[in-house]
Amino acid sequence: MGELMKAEIIAVGTELLMGQIANTNAQYISGRLPEAGIGVYYHSVVGDNPLRLIECLDLAIKRSDIIILTGGLGPTKDDLTKETVAEIFGRKLVLHQESLDKIIKFFEKINKPMVESNKKQALLPEGSIVIENNNGTAPGCIIEEGGKVVIMLPGPPKEMKPMFDDTVLKYFNSKSNVKIVSKFIRIFGIGESSMEEKIIDLIDNQTNPTIAPYAKDGEVTLRVTANCGIDDDGEKIIEPTIKEIKNRLGDAVYSTENKNLEEVVGELLIKNNISISFAESCTGGLLSAKLTDIPGISSVYSGGMVTYSNEIKQHNLNVNATTLNLYGAVSSQTAKEMAVNIRKVMKTKLGLSVTGIAGPGGATENKPVGLVYVGLADEKGVDCIELRLWGDRNRIRNNTVLNALDMIRRYILKNCNAI
Amino acid sequence: MGELMKAEIIAVGTELLMGQIANTNAQYISGRLPEAGIGVYYHSVVGDNPLRLIECLDLAIKRSDIIILTGGLGPTKDDLTKETVAEIFGRKLVLHQESLDKIIKFFEKINKPMVESNKKQALLPEGSIVIENNNGTAPGCIIEEGGKVVIMLPGPPKEMKPMFDDTVLKYFNSKSNVKIVSKFIRIFGIGESSMEEKIIDLIDNQTNPTIAPYAKDGEVTLRVTANCGIDDDGEKIIEPTIKEIKNRLGDAVYSTENKNLEEVVGELLIKNNISISFAESCTGGLLSAKLTDIPGISSVYSGGMVTYSNEIKQHNLNVNATTLNLYGAVSSQTAKEMAVNIRKVMKTKLGLSVTGIAGPGGATENKPVGLVYVGLADEKGVDCIELRLWGDRNRIRNNTVLNALDMIRRYILKNCNAI
Known part of the structure; x- marks a missing residue:
């Protein structure tokens, strides 16, 4: 070498x-x-x-x-x-x-x-x-x-x-006789320090491949790097380490191919032939824009709505006026109705909704900037998660999109066959 | 100095x-x-x-x-x-x-x-x-x-x-007696080389302020930089040059404050109190996501639709089946109907539509990747522009958004008072 x-x-x-x-x-x-x-x-x-x-x-x-x-x-x-x-x-x-x-x-x-x-x-x-x-x-x-x-x-x-x-x-x-091969393990839904605790012995004791974590905007990535001759199979050196990390971190690992969350979710939807539609409030179309980054997504994604105002939520998406008055637009109740209704309006297997306060304005005493609800409906019912995000408008919107995509991913992992 | x-x-x-x-x-x-x-x-x-x-x-x-x-x-x-x-x-x-x-x-x-x-x-x-x-x-x-x-x-x-x-x-x-003051002129709708031809004498002959162009993703920016004493009014030195550049480039200049196109358009919409809605096909929500980056946009933007499939265009946005069959989803006819209809559905002053082929798939003999139509409707009628963009899916989608925003900007400059 x-x-x-x-x-x-x-x-x-x-x-x-x-x-x-x-x-x-x-x-x-x-x-x-x-x-x-x-x-x-x-x-x-x-x-x-x-x-x-x-x-x-x-x-x-x-x-x-x-x-x-x-x-x-x-x-x-x-x-x-x-x-x-x-x-x-x-x-x-x-x-x-x-x-x-x-x-x-x-x-x-x-x-x-x-x-x-x-x-x-x-x-x-x-x-x-x-x-x-x-x-x-x-x-x-x-x-x-x-x-x-x-x-x-x-x-x-x-x-x-x-x-x-x-x-x-x-x-x-064509000129080199050595190479460095890296694989990136992408992780969502676990903090950097909790993740590090679970694999600290691997990070500390391995020399080839090495493992280096880094955190970025709500996601964590692990870089696994092998040093080898130009004709060696670097991936083979890396493989057992990747397997071990996946064993320890479970579903939090969403890609070992350095794919984005939207790519992974897009592929899962396409492979399982699951149609989906979105009703977005605070993300204003960002979730839909991310998913339609993926070529070929049109086989499962046919459309969605940006329901920014209460009027549009009520008149174009049929959210009950009572729900909006009683619980407010940023509530699990509204998120659930939005998810159920967009699914019906767009005639899709899944309906996902987002409603929250991206800031800087719009906060109230009980509803701070960063409070977001994501709803996910299928033919059997509807689920909702509450997020408490921090940072500026941009960070909150982007993190909402990541959390929404991850909710879809975990739904498919749990309910569908083709992974 | x-x-x-x-x-x-x-x-x-x-x-x-x-x-x-x-x-x-x-x-x-x-x-x-x-x-x-x-x-x-x-x-x-x-x-x-x-x-x-x-x-x-x-x-x-x-x-x-x-x-x-x-x-x-x-x-x-x-x-x-x-x-x-x-x-x-x-x-x-x-x-x-x-x-x-x-x-x-x-x-x-x-x-x-x-x-x-x-x-x-x-x-x-x-x-x-x-x-x-x-x-x-x-x-x-x-x-x-x-x-x-x-x-x-x-x-x-x-x-x-x-x-x-x-x-x-x-x-x-506390130590310096000189400073540099820069202003950025942002330009859309004119290429870097055509722009340079129009102002080459200014670029070549000026020493204070200096003018430097650079191009980025379909936009051009000019940096105008003055060198002056710490207590001098640098903006005053720059002002006549900015004026002259604006004279020569006209409406192509969209900001002298280094604002993004979406910021400028958002501000124009808010100042003129013009409500708008979007019907997006190939941009899949990206236009809406960009505009809702702007805090306070909810006073003029209440919602939109992502009409990715023909079914949604027809059933949820009431585009004529005949139009879709005769001219196809990517046509000026469809773009115009989409713009007119989203305006009605969302009850806004303006309705803007986007339909095109972002690639890599979807091209036909007569309709290449990069062919995009943007429609803009008001209470009097509807306009449509045809774009022929190049590059990958990402570039085409982003450039479509810039062109759509610019179409709104030019509409407001022509038809409204508060600028």
Whole structure:
């Protein structure tokens, strides 16, 4: 087993130094490079300034084997990554006809005129390996020289990510003799410290694979990482650990494939052919938007309602005026009626409802911000859970969606066959 | 007017190099430092490794006036930021009794035992200015030496941010005589290159304020930045440039206050007291979710429907079977009926509909992925736009939402008074 190659990521863009965006590209690339046996040792961010970029590159070439640059491949004058790298390596920028053709076609497809400056994007350092961009106009490229590898990728994550996945990772995989394989176990419905207590002996005593927990927005993820040769079956090294963790945490584990909760729930609904509809109040369509992120969901999801006001709850969803007056819109009684009624209106097997106070306004003495009810009805009856969430409007809405999805997941695990 | 002080931000933590989290601390600090006349020239990320941290610090001390470190102030052995900085400056770590008392009290408050290792957090470099942490156990500190300032802050954003706002910014404001003021102009409905052509002379010829464009997910933003004395009115320097840009780009400018499109549209609806409802097909609730992100929107938004299937479009939204059969669900005819009908069903001033093919499936010979219709109905009639979007499901859905919001915005600008 050889040594890990050392990589560093340089993001180019004044917008990062102004705080307009976070460097999520470095995060994404860092998360994936270990799969190709590459360790990330540094991230740097530098502005659209050729002198400072040259200094950063000089240092990077000294201390790292692999340098991945993101950003600065756009059509404007500020974009100077290729120009600067080409200068450092004494290479000319030459027209790559295939890339130019692609750019021209791209503008035809989106039915907009190509301006002259876009041609600059087809100029690439002489002798570099070109990385196709199927989601934008800037191709990337790879330069190999003196045992170093310099890779340039565009800044927009939607362009960068597929180029990294489809080309860069494969490029490295063909060169490395070691790799790091990670699996992510996703967990919902148990806190980070309770989870840690249940598996602390595994975390402390294992060296290959290792287990590292991290918590994020109401969810917990465990990363299980094996270190192995490029031809070894890393998953096999990891498998017994995953099994043991699943044994200890039970239904709280919702994915060992790093899937989102909405993906898992969408798949469960589709596999079991369970139709569902939503009546959303405080989430305002967010739950429905999350589930319809999943391609093919239309076979089980045909629609829903956003019943934001009491009038709509009453007149369009037939919630009893008495229920609303007596218990209020944010109550288990209203949630239950909403779930039962949306199921009938939309003619689905399941009906799920959400009603709560997302804040910042709307709280009363007995009903604080963060109080949410989620109802779930089937042909036999209706269930309801009460949530007491904290944080800002955004956090409360997102956590409500996670809890609602988890309620569906647990319903299917309990009541259905195809898992 | 003095010169801008040069700052760099070093984040310490292997979790950043593993891609587990994004460096949002650097983003936050970068967004705020200009208020105190400080320009950020570099971000770096380095792991929990003393040798590499020393190298990073040596370089930073050479090239920057101010170095802000985040992370590595925790109780564990891995946390070594203070130790490393103290070594570089030849200072001892000494017990800061006040901080220790605070840590002890903190654990009493959350009703958990303090472990021995937490005491380490009260050890601070001799002669440093202590920064109180009211949201955690790790105090921060400031070292001034040889014209350089080194600031250490904890990694968790919930601890770091208030410490930065309450102490660090004030510290700098009391020292600086210059500042940078930025305004962000947000633009929709015009591409980056066409926009640049219209204002290229301004971008090229202006030095104070400067203008810098960047594109992101179908939107374009211009950053206008003035350099001025600490007591000058930076906004006044920027104002004429903003005016000129607005003159040239017209209605494409939707905010000069760095607001999101949904915020702008939400405010326009509320100010003009225009009620609206949505009938969403391919966006599956995303439009509604975006608008209900805005607190207080309930005064104009009472609800909507997600009509994902043809059955729901026909039976719950009364779209004519003939329309669906003749033109299909993805057609201007269906979009128009949906808009007209949701307006009636929900009893609102405006009704907006979305129907399209978000992909990856669902395309036909004449109707490719990315074909979307957005309809907007009022009491007088109904309008419809056809979009031809590209990219993955996610991008198409998000861009549809932006276009729908922009359609509402332009309707209000044209037809209403309160802007």
